[in-house]
Amino acid sequence: MITVVGTGTGAQLPEDVAAGAALVVGGRRHLDAVRLPAGAEPIVLGPLAPALDTIAGYVAEELPVLVLASGDPGFFGIVRALAERFGPERLAVRPGVSSVATAFARLGLPWDDALVVSAHGRDLRTAVHVCRAHPKVAVLTGPGAGPAELGAALAGRDRMLVVATALGDPERERVERVTPAQAAARDWGTAVSVVLCLAEPSAPGPPRTVAGVPAGPARWALAEAEFAHRDSMITKFEVRALALARLGPRLGDLVWDVGAGSGSVAVECARLGAAVVAVEKAADGVDRIRENARAHGVEVEVLHGTAPDALAALADDPDAVFIGGGGRELPAVIRACALRARRSVVVAMAALDRVPAARAALTDAGFGCEGVLLQSSRLAPLPGEVTRLAATNPVFLLWGVRTPVPIEGVDQ
Numbered sequence: 001m002i003t004v005v006g007t008g009t010g011a012q013l014p015e016d017v018a019a020g021a022a023l024v025v026g027g028r029r030h031l032d033a034v035r036l037p038a039g040a041e042p043i044v045l046g047p048l049a050p051a052l053d054t055i056a057g058y059v060a061e062e063l064p065v066l067v068l069a070s071g072d073p074g075f076f077g078i079v080r081a082l083a084e085r086f087g088p089e090r091l092a093v094r095p096g097v098s099s100v101a102t103a104f105a106r107l108g109l110p111w112d113d114a115l116v117v118s119a120h121g122r123d124l125r126t127a128v129h130v131c132r133a134h135p136k137v138a139v140l141t142g143p144g145a146g147p148a149e150l151g152a153a154l155a156g157r158d159r160m161l162v163v164a165t166a167l168g169d170p171e172r173e174r175v176e177r178v179t180p181a182q183a184a185a186r187d188w189g190t191a192v193s194v195v196l197c198l199a200e201p202s203a204p205g206p207p208r209t210v211a212g213v214p215a216g217p218a219r220w221a222l223a224e225a226e227f228a229h230r231d232s233m234i235t236k237f238e239v240r241a242l243a244l245a246r247l248g249p250r251l252g253d254l255v256w257d258v259g260a261g262s263g264s265v266a267v268e269c270a271r272l273g274a275a276v277v278a279v280e281k282a283a284d285g286v287d288r289i290r291e292n293a294r295a296h297g298v299e300v301e302v303l304h305g306t307a308p309d310a311l312a313a314l315a316d317d318p319d320a321v322f323i324g325g326g327g328r329e330l331p332a333v334i335r336a337c338a339l340r341a342r343r344s345v346v347v348a349m350a351a352l353d354r355v356p357a358a359r360a361a362l363t364d365a366g367f368g369c370e371g372v373l374l375q376s377s378r379l380a381p382l383p384g385e386v387t388r389l390a391a392t393n394p395v396f397l398l399w400g401v402r403t404p405v406p407i408e409g410v411d412q
Helices: 028-032 048-060 078-086 099-107 124-133 147-154 180-184 237-247 264-271 283-295 309-313 327-340 352-364
Strands: 002-006 023-026 041-044 065-069 091-094 115-118 136-140 160-165 174-178 192-198 254-258 275-280 301-304 320-324 344-349 367-374 377-382 386-391 395-402
Touching: 002 078, 023 028, 023 048, 028 041, 028 065, 041 048, 048 065, 048 078, 065 078, 078 091, 099 136, 099 160, 099 174, 099 192, 115 124, 124 136, 124 147, 124 254, 124 275, 147 160, 147 180, 147 192, 160 180, 174 180, 237 264, 237 320, 237 344, 237 367, 237 395, 254 264, 254 327, 264 275, 264 283, 264 320, 275 283, 283 301, 301 309, 309 327, 320 327, 327 344, 327 352, 344 352, 352 367, 352 395
Parallel strands: 002 065, 002 091, 023 041, 023 065, 115 136, 254 275, 254 320, 275 301, 320 344
Antiparallel strands: 136 192, 160 174, 160 192, 344 395, 367 395, 377 386
């Protein structure tokens, strides 16, 4: 049997917790805090694979193993690796209080509506985009992905970072509220427990039924009437439905809406969980996008400028890009977006003459390209309680998906 004991944040382990164990695995501070039985082998937890191999030898001989961990070992902790290797039936888990729960407790805030994302040993970009899109996020940090790096990535945005260090340690604990820029300018050391990223003001939200990731919208491809727009200059819902399907916006993604107009595509991507930047050249369009984002309760970053030149101001590469309009500059805009898009580019256009150049711009950038002509007719009332079909303007929708680069010796 493998007994896994979480210390909780700052909780003291009983000195005799290791009694009867033949193998004790844990961090140096955990091992120093307990009395090891005579003959027990201690292992300071570093790289996980060698420790699991050693545990496997003791399990094979049916010798008792104790694993010491911080906080709740079932929450982004070692329980997952142990259960995958040895099976959950071999585990006896005694959880402690996680650093996330403790950090929110220090602020007097509930966290059933918070998103928790791990940047420990992972690419920081997912955590950054979750923080950009959502108002209450806890980030589990690691080397190269700490408060300074997170702050640098979020600099200039309306967020407060709460850096919780050495939680539970009566002498070293600190809970500090800083701006992203202030976080980026400091060396935080190695004792950071967790970083909370909060939109101001921080206040309890409405009661939740489902914790964590918010439920997706009940509807998408919303009617044009649900957005402020000028002279029907808006991506129609039939086009938007297919565009969203090809963009695939999701939690942790970054999406650009270039030539955003009313921002209907940007808002819909944000409603589906993505961080979104809308690029719009018209000043009144910028205001309209912000108005639509507020009306739908989402965050959309708006860049006032003309593509492709304006795109140079965007530091983070997008996962997906939607391009609406573009005029004669459309091929150049597509090329600029395709150079940076990680996954897909979707282009909507009304002019037949622009399709060949748009398609070439995608394929020349290494994207596989498909497309359709969308032409719909909507039910419309006529006098005398009869109905006709009212045709909408046809729109070409092209989408390119980045083609994986073949790796020599690897079957695709």
